[in-house]
Amino acid sequence: MASIKIAGTVDDSVVDGEGYRFTIFTQGCPHNCIGCHNPQTHDFDGGHVEDTDNILGTILDNPLLQGVTFSGGEPFCQPVPLADLARKIHQHGLDVWCYTGYTIEQLLKGTPQQVELLKELDVLVDGPYQEWKRDISLSFRGSSNQRVIDVQKTLKGNDIVLYDV
Incomplete structure (x- = not known):
C-alpha cells in the first residue's frame, strides 16, 4: 500500500495515449510551462492523497482499458509510488504511458527512483510544453519539441526510439 498526491483521474480517456485509458493527474509540478493544459496541478500543496491500491x-x-497514463502535474516528482503502481498495472496486461516536462536524457541522469x-x-511523452511550438496536428502531444518515445526499445538500444503513432 502506497499513497500518492493527485489532482484527479479520468476513467476513459482517448487523448492521453492509444486506446481507452485511465489517466492519473499527479499533483505538483516544478515546470510551470506557459499555456499548460493543467495549471491547477502545479501547486504541490493542492490535490488530495489517494491510496495506489484503491x-x-x-x-x-474497467475491462475496456488498454492502459494507464500518468500525467500531471509532474509524475517524476512522485516516482516511487508510480513505479510500484506501474509494475502492478503491467501484471494485469495493461500498458503504461507517462507525460513529463523533463526530457528522457534528464531522467536517465535523475535520481535512482526516477530511473x-x-x-x-512503455511510452514516454517527454519535454516541456512550449506554447510557441504548439501544434494541434500532433498525436498525443501539444508542442513540436515533445517526443513520443518507446521507452523499452530506447533503454535496450541506448538510442532514442520514437513510438510509432
Whole structure:
C-alpha cells in the first residue's frame, strides 16, 4: 500500500495515449510551462492523497482499458509510488504511458527512483510544453519539441526510439 498526491483521474480517456485509458493527474509540478493544459496541478500543496491500491482497483474494474497514463502535474516528482503502481498495472496486461516536462536524457541522469519509474514505462511523452511550438496536428502531444518515445526499445538500444503513432 502506497499513497500518492493527485489532482484527479479520468476513467476513459482517448487523448492521453492509444486506446481507452485511465489517466492519473499527479499533483505538483516544478515546470510551470506557459499555456499548460493543467495549471491547477502545479501547486504541490493542492490535490488530495489517494491510496495506489484503491486506484488500481478502479483501473481493474474497467475491462475496456488498454492502459494507464500518468500525467500531471509532474509524475517524476512522485516516482516511487508510480513505479510500484506501474509494475502492478503491467501484471494485469495493461500498458503504461507517462507525460513529463523533463526530457528522457534528464531522467536517465535523475535520481535512482526516477530511473526506476522510467524503466517501468512503455511510452514516454517527454519535454516541456512550449506554447510557441504548439501544434494541434500532433498525436498525443501539444508542442513540436515533445517526443513520443518507446521507452523499452530506447533503454535496450541506448538510442532514442520514437513510438510509432
